[in-house]
Amino acid sequence: MDHHKFVISEHLNHYGTLYGGTLLKWIDEVGYITANVDYPGNRFVTIALDDVEFRHRIEVGAILRFAVKQTRLGNSSVSYEVKVYAAHDETLAGKVLFETNITFVNIDENGNKAAIVRN
Numbered sequence: 001m002d003h004h005k006f007v008i009s010e011h012l013n014h015y016g017t018l019y020g021g022t023l024l025k026w027i028d029e030v031g032y033i034t035a036n037v038d039y040p041g042n043r044f045v046t047i048a049l050d051d052v053e054f055r056h057r058i059e060v061g062a063i064l065r066f067a068v069k070q071t072r073l074g075n076s077s078v079s080y081e082v083k084v085y086a087a088h089d090e091t092l093a094g095k096v097l098f099e100t101n102i103t104f105v106n107i108d109e110n111g112n113k114a115a116i117v118r119n
Contacts, residue, residue, distance in 0.1 A: 001037065003030040003066040004087060007058060018058035023098060024049065027082050030066045031102040035078055038070065039116050044104040047077065056097045063087040064097070071101060076113040079103040 005026050013019045028046055035044045058064065065087040072079040084098040108114040 001034045001068050003033065003068065005064045005066070007060055007062040007064065009060055012060055016059065018062070020054050023054075023058070023084070024052065026064075026066065027084075027098075027100060027102060030068055031080050031082055031104065034068045034070075034080060035104045039078065039106075040119060041117055042106045043108070043114075044078075044106055046102065047105045048101075048103040050101040050103075052100055054098065056095070058086075058097060072103075073116070075115050077103055077105045078116065 007018055011018055011022045027049070032044060032046070036042070063086070065085045067083045067085065069081045070078065071081045079101055080103075081101050082099065083096050085095070086097060106114050106116045
């Protein structure tokens with residue numbers, strides 16, 4: 001599933017590039033949305049992000065494409081690979097700006113792990 005975000009000035013750090021924390025927030029958000037679209041009716045929480053390494057600057061005006069692909073489904077957890085691309089920048093066409101794996105666990109009303117309900 002693809003998602004998009006537009007980088008505006010309020011997303012920038014004092015160097016004029018995207019805050020790393022903002023990018024991580026967006027990854028958490030698009031991963032969460034994907035998990036809930038794939039498995040509606042569950043209560044997912046984030047439990048892990050793998051290999052967080054910022055390799056490329058992202059500047060104001062960038063339109064980012066988040067490509068989200070499921071990589072693992074367990075009894076109570078689901079993992080997704082998230083790759084971030086520049087959607088409309090020919091100089092960065094096809095280049096992965098950032099990538100990670102994100103894992104969510106399904107919880108019950110008491111916060112305990114629960115089996116994922118597959119509809």
